[in-house]
Amino acid sequence: MTYVVTSKLNGFQLDVKGRVQGIGFRPFVFRLATSLGLCGSVKNTAVSVEIKLNADLSLVEHFSQLLIQQCPRPGFIESITREPHQFLVQPNGFSILPSLSEGEECTLSFPPDLAICPACIQELINPTDRRYQYPLINCTQCGPRYTIIHDIPYDRTHTSMAAFPMCVDCQTEYNNPLSRRFHAEPICCSTCGPAIWFQQNTKPREEGKTRRTISDSLKICVEQLIQGKIIAIKGIGGFHLVCDATNESTIRLLRTRKQRPSKPLAIMFKDRQHIHSYFSCTSNVMQQCLKLLESKPAPIVLLSKTYLTQALPAEIAPRQHLLGVMLAYSPLHWLLLDSIKKPLIMTSANPPGEPICITNNLALQQLKPFADGWLLHDRNINHRCDDSVINIINNKPQLIRRARGFVPDSLPIPDQLEHGLLKEKYLLALGADLKNCFGITIGANALLSSYQGDLANSACLQAMQQNLKEMQTLLKLPENSLQAVVVDSHPDYYSSHFGRKIAEKYQTPIIQVQHHHAHFASCLFENQVLPDQPVLGIIFDGLGFGDDGTFWGGEFLLGDYASVQRVANLKPFPLLGGDKANKQPWRNLIALLAQSDCLQQTKNILTTQNIAQEEINTLLKLSHRFPLSSSVGRLFDAVAALLNIVPYEQTFEGEAAMQLEALASYYKGQATPTELFKIIPQHKRLLLDSSPLWYFLIEQLNNKEKKTKLAFIFLNSFVEGVFQTIISLQQQGKQFHSIALSGGVFQNAFLLSTLQNKLESEGFTVYTPQQIPCNDSGIALGQIAVALAQTEIKNNGHLCA
Numbered sequence: 044m045t046y047v048v049t050s051k052l053n054g055f056q057l058d059v060k061g062r063v064q065g066i067g068f069r070p071f072v073f074r075l076a077t078s079l080g081l082c083g084s085v086k087n088t089a090v091s092v093e094i095k096l097n098a099d100l101s102l103v104e105h106f107s108q109l110l111i112q113q114c115p116r117p118g119f120i121e122s123i124t125r126e127p128h129q130f131l132v133q134p135n136g137f138s139i140l141p142s143l144s145e146g147e148e149c150t151l152s153f154p155p156d157l158a159i160c161p162a163c164i165q166e167l168i169n170p171t172d173r174r175y176q177y178p179l180i181n182c183t184q185c186g187p188r189y190t191i192i193h194d195i196p197y198d199r200t201h202t203s204m205a206a207f208p209m210c211v212d213c214q215t216e217y218n219n220p221l222s223r224r225f226h227a228e229p230i231c232c233s234t235c236g237p238a239i240w241f242q243q244n245t246k247p248r249e250e251g252k253t254r255r256t257i258s259d260s261l262k263i264c265v266e267q268l269i270q271g272k273i274i275a276i277k278g279i280g281g282f283h284l285v286c287d288a289t290n291e292s293t294i295r296l297l298r299t300r301k302q303r304p305s306k307p308l309a310i311m312f313k314d315r316q317h318i319h320s321y322f323s324c325t326s327n328v329m330q331q332c333l334k335l336l337e338s339k340p341a342p343i344v345l346l347s348k349t350y351l352t353q354a355l356p357a358e359i360a361p362r363q364h365l366l367g368v369m370l371a372y373s374p375l376h377w378l379l380l381d382s383i384k385k386p387l388i389m390t391s392a393n394p395p396g397e398p399i400c401i402t403n404n405l406a407l408q409q410l411k412p413f414a415d416g417w418l419l420h421d422r423n424i425n426h427r428c429d430d431s432v433i434n435i436i437n438n439k440p441q442l443i444r445r446a447r448g449f450v451p452d453s454l455p456i457p458d459q460l461e462h463g464l465l466k467e468k469y470l471l472a473l474g475a476d477l478k479n480c481f482g483i484t485i486g487a488n489a490l491l492s493s494y495q496g497d498l499a500n501s502a503c504l505q506a507m508q509q510n511l512k513e514m515q516t517l518l519k520l521p522e523n524s525l526q527a528v529v530v531d532s533h534p535d536y537y538s539s540h541f542g543r544k545i546a547e548k549y550q551t552p553i554i555q556v557q558h559h560h561a562h563f564a565s566c567l568f569e570n571q572v573l574p575d576q577p578v579l580g581i582i583f584d585g586l587g588f589g590d591d592g593t594f595w596g597g598e599f600l601l602g603d604y605a606s607v608q609r610v611a612n613l614k615p616f617p618l619l620g621g622d623k624a625n626k627q628p629w630r631n632l633i634a635l636l637a638q639s640d641c642l643q644q645t646k647n648i649l650t651t652q653n654i655a656q657e658e659i660n661t662l663l664k665l666s667h668r669f670p671l672s673s674s675v676g677r678l679f680d681a682v683a684a685l686l687n688i689v690p691y692e693q694t695f696e697g698e699a700a701m702q703l704e705a706l707a708s709y710y711k712g713q714a715t716p717t718e719l720f721k722i723i724p725q726h727k728r729l730l731l732d733s734s735p736l737w738y739f740l741i742e743q744l745n746n747k748e749k750k751t752k753l754a755f756i757f758l759n760s761f762v763e764g765v766f767q768t769i770i771s772l773q774q775q776g777k778q779f780h781s782i783a784l785s786g787g788v789f790q791n792a793f794l795l796s797t798l799q800n801k802l803e804s805e806g807f808t809v810y811t812p813q814q815i816p817c818n819d820s821g822i823a824l825g826q827i828a829v830a831l832a833q834t835e836i837k838n839n840g841h842l843c844a
């Protein structure tokens with residue numbers, strides 16, 4: 044008799060890895076298993092979803108096939124491992140078991156936040172539905188995830204929703220396999236869920252929380268927005284300052300209060316139809332944009348103003364050709380837009396330079412100078428997560444800011460590099476200071492943190508340190524299992540200091556990676572390139588500390604993950620006034636004009652820009668004392684200064700470069716490429732010298748040539764100069780077929796697309812950044828790649844394939 048019992052108890056255990064938590068995966072498994080008449084169970088573990096099936100092999104194989112084919116989006120299955128399993132008791136039916144936290148390593152991909160789904164919107168507007176107009180409605184397909192989680196596995200008890208016990212109705216839905224909220228962890232309704240209330244800036248705290256209903260609070264908020272007030276609204280990853288996007292004077296008020304004279308502001312529309320009433324959407328590019336806008340991460344997408352069919356105030360993005368647009372991604376946003384029937388300005392709510400507010404208390408204190416009122420709720424945000432930003436360049440989306448909707452998704456480490464990881468250890472990379480993001484390896488993947496801001500601001504530095512600690516806790520990565528800490532080679536970066544402190548404390552090696560090498564490696568990493576011969580990295584950015592102690596930023600690097608050789612660069616010039624030269628574009632103009640010996644010809648031009656001759660003379664006299672830089676970012680600043688399209692001091696980082704791109708994009712004519720750069724061999728390198736450019740521009744300005752045309756010619760000639768440098772390198776005998784483009788300057792769509800097209804038409808393979816920002820926020824992944832390659836070589840003498 045024994046064998047009969049055994050066979051009835053036989054079965055298999057499947058361990059499913061990938062993004063399989065927080066997307067309705069267990070309910071999906073439940074439905075699939077019951078539809079096939081299978082008995083067994085499913086549960087989340089810290090590292091996978093574990094499925095036990097009381098079935099024979101062929102049925103289990105069939106089940107696995109369907110699992111992969113029908114996995115609910117935005118989930119995906121990375122791997123399914125299978126082993127025989129002996130049940131102690133024969134299962135009667137299929138069940139979802141409570142989670143068990145276990146496992147030493149954490150390789151689980153837990154989900155980012157998901158934009159509201161169509162089914163929830165239908166309930167939101169249905170007066171007979173019990174969640175009618177409830178602003179925190181969600182289901183297994185939508186709602187907050189990463190921002191409310193504080194531990195894994197992803198279960199309600201490990202989220203901010205643990206504070207809200209389910210009512211009977213919600214509990215019934217949660218337990219019902221036929222409900223679309225079956226095991227929806229953040230499930231709630233107006234009876235059991237978080238409260239929403241409005242608070243006026245003038246009234247004492249907490250007033251109104253108990254007196255007003257949710258719908259009254261929303262009504263007051265909408266009335267205030269219509270009246271032109273600025274309201275701080277708690278979103279998914281933080282607070283926004285919100286106002287009517289059609290009201291020019293309110294936008295001006297917002298700019299004054301935030302001391303943000305011209306940095307572009309993002310606009311939120313309700314849905315596709317709402318976009319249609321402002322933009323012509325027939326072009327392929329706009330169709331691609333709409334798809335991105337409606338995707339689960341619901342990022343800000345940069346749309347060209349040329350598609351506008353109904354005017355919006357110029358104040359939203361003065362002198363820019365792009366508008367940052369997003370769709371309502373939370374039910375709260377959706378309800379506000381549905382009732383106000385106008386687009387809304389949504390900008391991160393923070394004191395200048397500080398991290399975005401996430402707690403009610405801080406928002407009430409810190410946003411007092413900016414907001415006329417607050418729309419609050421008491422579902423805690425555990426992780427700060429700014430809106431992500433995407434630009435479409437050459438028909439491909441490029442992430443400029445990677446945060447909400449993308450974090451904490453990780454990227455696979457290219458196979459070859461993976462060998463550099465020691466067993467049960469992990470790497471921590473601290474990125475750069477400006478636009479900081481840190482990176483962590485989790486098993487064979489690397490995770491890039493959300494956007495942490497500029498670490499020179501002490502609040503951002505503190506927030507980053509806090510975020511890192513939370514991430515280590517969440518991923519169950521103790522500091523004592525660190526393999527190494529990777530930092531930028533800049534001796535004075537806050538991130539480098541912090542990294543050294545951690546390394547010292549845990550007696551862990553510290554690995555320094557040169558800034559532009561990290562940019563280069565980050566581009567190769569995300570493109571999963573395993574080079575078998577050197578790749579040319581063209582890395583253009585603001586500034587990074589170079590191996591020779593000067594500041595680099597216009598670099599041609601030949602090599603791979605492990606090492607690079609600097610084979611060419613923009614001819615260095617002094618940063619007049621040191622750090623001030625990063626903020627005041629005219630200082631770089633003076634430096635470059637002096638270098639090219641044409642300062643005399645520009646006296647008139649400079650006088651009209653209020654740059655005193657005396658100041659120029661003093662700076663030039665001291666020029667040998669200032670650090671040298673080969674920065675393309677500063678070259679662009681100088682051109683913008685000569686064209687007089689930027690203020691004396693930039694009001695935000697990248698302003699000059701953005702103005703230049705906008706101007707060039709407005710030019711609709713043709714221009715023959717002109718040789719405005721010359722290539723000078725020096726020692727073992729090539730220098731790209733901009734002297735001819737200045738003579739040309741001065742002459743054209745004196746001839747009153749249009750600035751749009753000059754910006755257009757400049758960008759095209761620069762591309763030509765870059766191309767000629769590449770040809771010269773090949774003539775010198777340098778061998779390469781592939782080119783990687785990275786660094787913040789490549790956020791310039793005009794530059795990236797022109798250069799990429801040119802290089803591809805000449806037969807080169809070109810790698811460009813897409814999922815990982817090309818600016819400094821993508822550097823941490825490059826640091827990880829370089830550290831892994833160097834470790835592997837140290838251990839084995841070479842990179843193992």
Ligand SMILES: [Zn+2]
Nearest residue numbers: 160163182185
């Ligand atoms: Zn939903």
Ligand SMILES: [Zn+2]
Nearest residue numbers: 210213232235
């Ligand atoms: Zn409820």
